[in-house]
Amino acid sequence: MSFRMFRNTALLFCLAFLLCAAGRVAAQPHSGPGSALSIPQSALMQPAELNQMLQSGAAHKLVIFQVGSHMLFGEAHIPGSVYAGPAAEDAGLQQLRARVEKLDRGTAIVIYCGCCPWGHCPNIAPAYHLLHQMGFTHAKALYLANNFGTDWVNKGYPVAQ
Amino acid sequence: MRSRSLKPVVLALALLLLPGVVVAGRTQHAPQESLIGKKAPEITRTDLQGKHLDLASYRGKVILLNFWATWCGPCQVEMPVFADWQRRYGTRGLQIIGISMDDDVAPVRKTVSRLKINYPVAMGDDVLGRRYGGVLGLPLTYVIDRHGVVRGRFQGETEPKAIEKEILTLLGTPQSLPAAYSSMMSADPSGVSPGRR
Numbered sequence: 001m002s003f004r005m006f007r008n009t010a011l012l013f014c015l016a017f018l019l020c021a022a023g024r025v026a027a028q029p030h031s032g033p034g035s036a037l038s039i040p041q042s043a044l045m046q047p048a049e050l051n052q053m054l055q056s057g058a059a060h061k062l063v064i065f066q067v068g069s070h071m072l073f074g075e076a077h078i079p080g081s082v083y084a085g086p087a088a089e090d091a092g093l094q095q096l097r098a099r100v101e102k103l104d105r106g107t108a109i110v111i112y113c114g115c116c117p118w119g120h121c122p123n124i125a126p127a128y129h130l131l132h133q134m135g136f137t138h139a140k141a142l143y144l145a146n147n148f149g150t151d152w153v154n155k156g157y158p159v160a161q
Numbered sequence: 162m163r164s165r166s167l168k169p170v171v172l173a174l175a176l177l178l179l180p181g182v183v184v185a186g187r188t189q190h191a192p193q194e195s196l197i198g199k200k201a202p203e204i205t206r207t208d209l210q211g212k213h214l215d216l217a218s219y220r221g222k223v224i225l226l227n228f229w230a231t232w233c234g235p236c237q238v239e240m241p242v243f244a245d246w247q248r249r250y251g252t253r254g255l256q257i258i259g260i261s262m263d264d265d266v267a268p269v270r271k272t273v274s275r276l277k278i279n280y281p282v283a284m285g286d287d288v289l290g291r292r293y294g295g296v297l298g299l300p301l302t303y304v305i306d307r308h309g310v311v312r313g314r315f316q317g318e319t320e321p322k323a324i325e326k327e328i329l330t331l332l333g334t335p336q337s338l339p340a341a342y343s344s345m346m347s348a349d350p351s352g353v354s355p356g357r358r
Contacts, residue, residue, distance in 0.1 A: 076295060150316070
């Protein structure tokens with residue numbers, strides 16, 4: 001094998017490796033500040049816990065916001081929750097800011113999305129960090145590991161349309 | 162006299178029952194409905210190219226129906242794979258259809274162009290989502306057989322090979338196609354079978 005052939009083959013292998021790696025990176029959950037993985041464990045609420053609060057009537061003390069797409073909200077949402085807009089977009093964040101601006105900073109807030117698998121959700125982390133920055137001390141993110149359908153609707157928890 | 166005395170009672174009962182009726186109509190506790198083994202709900206839309214898209218018009222083909230959105234990372238990983246399948250298996254009878262669950266069409270057009278999507282894409286809505294058992298998490302892909310029956314459902318991050326396996330099974334070999342479809346495909350006005358020409 002000539003040096004040129006060897007070099008071209010090596011280059012092709014490198015290119016193929018880089019393409020595979022790029023594909024894998026794109027498929028990996030994000031881990032930056034905009035990622036759901038950046039929300040501390042202590043700020044997560046499990047679906048069963050929220051359902052329990054809804055059933056017992058304790059949820060009346062909560063303000064619940066859906067921070068995902070309007071289409072998903074229109075299909076199904078947690079009863080009593082308020083649509084705040086997709087927090088991955090500036091308009092959605094501003095809408096959430098406007099909705100909570102006048103609330104006492106100690107208000108118990110739960111935000112949820114469930115558009116995608118948790119690590120890929122583009123909305124939940126920006127919404128949580130905004131509330132945190134605004135000084136809300138009792139803001140929690142509903143931990144929907146897979147999506148709203150699997151982790152809420154299919155569990156038989158209440159849904160409004 | 163009697164009816165007059167009953168009026169307040171009826172009114173009170175109606176007021177008491179009304180919220181219950183409203184709640185019963187809007188709040189549910191039922192899991193998402195499974196469509197496996199059932200006829201795929203109809204879809205008639207106008208796609209991004211302005212063409213009429215009617216799911217029923219693809220009867221005879223194996224359909225991969227993909228619900229996606231521009232804000233869904235895993236969706237955009239698998240869409241180029243689907244475009245590749247459309248190229249490779251299209252002649253064997255595969256038709257891929259994309260339904261975007263975005264609220265706005267502008268980012269959808271950009272993404273379809275950027276990813277070089279080669280199959281019809283139309284905008285969805287909450288009514289269509291509910292018809293498909295609730296599109297409450299993306300990506301969501303249905304595989305529909307040549308008779309229009311739903312055979313597979315893949316939600317969330319799915320290994321493409323699992324979907325591909327399902328598709329290849331349904332595409333089958335030409336001999337395993339439905340009889341009516343096979344005879345339609347091999348129909349020859351000359352009456353001479355292709356093998357004997």
